[in-house]
Amino acid sequence: MRYLTAGESHGPQLTTIIEGVPAGVPLTAEDINNELARRQKGHGRGRRMQIEKDQVKIVSGVRHGYTLGSPITLVVENNDWKHWTNIMGIEPTELDEADIKRKVSRPRPGHADLNGAIKYGHRDMRNVLERSSARETTVRVAAGAVAKKVLSELGIQVGGHVLEIGGVKAQPAQYESLSQLQEVTEESPVRCFDSTAGVKMMEAIDQAKQNGDSIGGIVEVIVEGVPVGVGSYVHYDRKLDSKIAAAVISINAFKGVEFGIGFKAAEVPGSQVHDEIIWDEQAGYTRRTNNLGGFEGGMTTGMPIVVRGVMKPIPTLYKPLKSVDIETKEPFEASIERSDSCAVPAASVVAESVVAWELANAIVEQFGQDRIQLIQENIEKANEWARNF
Ligand code: EPS
Numbered sequence: 001m002r003y004l005t006a007g008e009s010h011g012p013q014l015t016t017i018i019e020g021v022p023a024g025v026p027l028t029a030e031d032i033n034n035e036l037a038r039r040q041k042g043h044g045r046g047r048r049m050q051i052e053k054d055q056v057k058i059v060s061g062v063r064h065g066y067t068l069g070s071p072i073t074l075v076v077e078n079n080d081w082k083h084w085t086n087i088m089g090i091e092p093t094e095l096d097e098a099d100i101k102r103k104v105s106r107p108r109p110g111h112a113d114l115n116g117a118i119k120y121g122h123r124d125m126r127n128v129l130e131r132s133s134a135r136e137t138t139v140r141v142a143a144g145a146v147a148k149k150v151l152s153e154l155g156i157q158v159g160g161h162v163l164e165i166g167g168v169k170a171q172p173a174q175y176e177s178l179s180q181l182q183e184v185t186e187e188s189p190v191r192c193f194d195s196t197a198g199v200k201m202m203e204a205i206d207q208a209k210q211n212g213d214s215i216g217g218i219v220e221v222i223v224e225g226v227p228v229g230v231g232s233y234v235h236y237d238r239k240l241d242s243k244i245a246a247a248v249i250s251i252n253a254f255k256g257v258e259f260g261i262g263f264k265a266a267e268v269p270g271s272q273v274h275d276e277i278i279w280d281e282q283a284g285y286t287r288r289t290n291n292l293g294g295f296e297g298g299m300t301t302g303m304p305i306v307v308r309g310v311m312k313p314i315p316t317l318y319k320p321l322k323s324v325d326i327e328t329k330e331p332f333e334a335s336i337e338r339s340d341s342c343a344v345p346a347a348s349v350v351a352e353s354v355v356a357w358e359l360a361n362a363i364v365e366q367f368g369q370d371r372i373q374l375i376q377e378n379i380e381k382a383n384e385w386a387r388n389f
Contacts, residue, residue, distance in 0.1 A: 001361045003143045009133035010084040013077045016139040018146055021061070022364060023069035024372040027149050032056040032074065035145035035349065036138065042345030043189040044205040044215075046338055051080050056142055067146075069370060074142045078135075088130070102126060105327045108334055110315030117326065125326070134252035134343065137350045144353020147360035153372050154363065154379055156225040160352035161185045162192045163308065165344050166204035166215030170194035178224050178304075191219075191345040209341040212318030216253070216311045217344035221355045223294070223305040227379050228285070228386045230300040230362050239298025240362050247354040248309040251347060256310040260293025275303070284387030302386070307355060311347050314340055 001021055007014035036054040054076050061072030081088070087102050097103070104125040107114035116128030148158055159178045162185075163170050173193035175181040185191045190205075192198035201217075208215045231240025241259055248257045265273050275287035287303050294305035320333030340346075367378040 001147075001357075001364055003357075005136055005139045005143070007078075007136065007139065008088060008130035009078070009135035010080055010088050010130060011078060012081045013075050014136065014139045015076075016074050016143050018061070018072040018074070018143050020361075020364065020369065021067050021069070021072055021146060021150065022368075022370060022372045022375060023067055025067040025146075025149050025153055026065055027058070027062050027067050027072075027146060028065055029056050029058055031149055032058070032142050032145040035141050035148070035353065036076065038186075039138065039141045039346050039349040039353075041189070042191065042343065043202045044209070044340055044342030044344070045346065046340040048080065048338065049340075053079065054138055067372075072146060074139060074146075076138050076142065087126075097124065100124070104129060106325050106332055106334055107323055108315050108317070108336065109321045109323055110312070114326075123326070132252070137252060137346075137353075140251075140357075141350055141353045144350075144356045147353070147356040150360045150364065150372065151223075151356055154225075154376060156223060156359070156363075158221065158223050158352050158356045158359075159185075160191070160219060160221045160348040160355075162188075162190055162201070162344055162348050163218045163220050165190060165192075165201040165217035165342060166208060168197055168200045168204050170197040178222060181222070189345070191348050205342045208313075214313040214315075214317055214339070214341050215344075216313040217342070218308055218310050219344060219348035219351045220306065220308045221248075221348075221351050223355065223359060226294065226300045226302060226305055226359070227363070227367075227382055228300060228302040229382070230359070230366060231295075231298050233297035233299060240300065240358065241295040241298055243362070244305070244307055244355055244358045247358045248307060248351055251309065251311070251350050251354060253311045253314060253343075253347070254309045255312050258293075258308050259295055260306055261291045262293070262308060265291070275301075281387075284383075285389070305355070305359070307351075309347075309351055311344055314343060316340075 003016050003018040005016045040049050057075045059073045061068055061070045112132035113125040113128055117125045157178050159182045170192050171194045184193050188198045190198050190201045232238040245257045273291050275289045275291055279285050290303045294301055294303045316336050316339035323334050325332050368374040
């Protein structure tokens with residue numbers, strides 16, 4: 001499977017074309033809209049989210065509620081476009097460059113503005129920020145919603161939550177099932193299982209907002225019901241954990257990724273890291289622990305995939321940071337009007353989406369591409385094989 005996204009943050013719409021989704025997967029606009037709504041929520045979002053009510057239009061690849069196997073096109077219109085039709089107009093303009101409103105000549109430290117402008121030769125850095133904006137994650141979540149539908153047909157469940165915001169850490173989540181984790185975090189304005197930490201996270205966000213600042217955090221994605229041996233050790237670009245890592249890092253503002261105990265593995269001896277292997281008739285081979293987060297040798301072990309990503313604070317700040325105007329070369333203190341002070345809860349939904357995409361893609365590639373029933377049969381056979389091996 002593959003997908004492309006297109007669209008500017010204040011342009012008319014965001015679009016994705018998804019190719020290679022097997023035929024026979026039940027899919028409705030409501031399935032996708034539920035995920036889009038989850039991404040829009042979260043304490044710390046700015047005023048833009050009051051303007052947008054993201055709704056998908058499925059314009060190809062689905063008939064009477066089932067995927068056809070043909071390319072699926074998803075469109076999400078930007079409500080804000082009506083305020084930007086002149087500034088973001090597609091047709092040539094009579095206006096001089098200097099008269100175009102909302103021209104950006106002052107790069108924000110930490111954003112794509114300056115490097116993108118130098119790279120593409122844009123004197124107006126709006127040409128960079130419109131596409132580098134995290135608004136694009138809307139359609140990545142839409143594509144992820146399709147991937148989640150594929151996985152759910154195969155008995156694979158994806159969940160996510162927030163572990164840390166602005167230095168406030170949640171207690172390790174003692175959930176009974178992934179469904180329970182999802183139920184609880186869905187009610188939390190910061191998607192945190194630990195409600196006490198959740199309150200402190202909200203206070204930290206409010207404090208940052210008051211200071212004109214922004215804060216980042218850590219999100220975790222968990223996937224259950226994964227067959228053994230998805231991905232491969234035989235070549236670097238077939239290792240599924242590396243693809244998932246790349247997908248997580250590709251989310252706007254993400255700076256790090258780890259699986260299982262991750263960076264803590266540097267501190268403890270191997271005897272406390274590696275997961276002991278056990279076997280019983282019903283479950284086949286499993287592990288006593290899951291320190292490696294569901295991967296050994298770039299392949300799934302059958303234990304839950306556990307992957308975390310760290311998001312830096314959003315670089316669009318009310319609080320001025322020093323930068324240089326590219327027209328005058330004068331130093332100035334950047335001051336920006338509208339932004340989110342924290343988008344970590346939203347980013348946890350984006351992280352679920354990109355992980356779901358990579359896994360669905362690998363499974364479809366490995367177990368049969370054309371129709372979902374064939375993949376179901378092949379996975380059942382593979383599970384049976386692994387149990388009796
Ligand atoms: C963003 C800036 C803000 C955010 C936006 C990402 O938008 P605006 O510039 O219109 O105020 O709200 O996020 C979204 C629009 C979204 O859907 O997540 C940025 O500069 O990255």
